[in-house]
Amino acid sequence: MSAKNRDNRNRWRNITVGFRVSPEENERINKAVALSGLPKQEYCYRRCLNQDVVVQGNPRVYKALKQELAAVLAELQRIEAGNGVDDELLDVIELIAVILGGLKGEEQDE
Template structure:
């Protein structure tokens, strides 16, 4: 007989919970899981139990964030401007605006190289302003 799998609090989880979703809902769930940096199982039960989801910055989270930003700026939309909280809401509600800005400030050169997106952040008297632009001459 195999050994029992226990979590970090020495609990044995032997109950299986499953549910069906549409392909669109699956894409939304997968995007939120990717931005959280958590495994899918942990993300789902934290959301179901209404526990806080604290995004831990790591390379996987940053890659998911870059992919989401590339999806915001499509061929039709070449520029986006707004507050950090608006951008966080547009991407997914699981990422905090201050973490989003911190990750974008650190990796804006990679964002320009890999996805041809320029990023600027400016503080004003009324709040902060985030601007995303598609860099001209990109054939992607």
């Protein structure tokens, strides 16, 4: 029982949960984790338990946002007049918009 296996409520985490994903799903998960600024394990806990993922602005988050925005810009430049926009690109754009809105302190209307 090492200290590394205890969470912030002093619960001992000794059970492993694993699941398989496709390469595309793995890429989407990794993008969301990078944009959240959280470790992958913490991000997965919060998403699986339906808890809020609050992004704390830090250099790592800003770097991930910059890289994702550059990728989105390159993809949008490739697309001719908005035709052929795939759902994954729209999901990434929506995630970035939510994160940037939260970093500015704006409330999202749902």
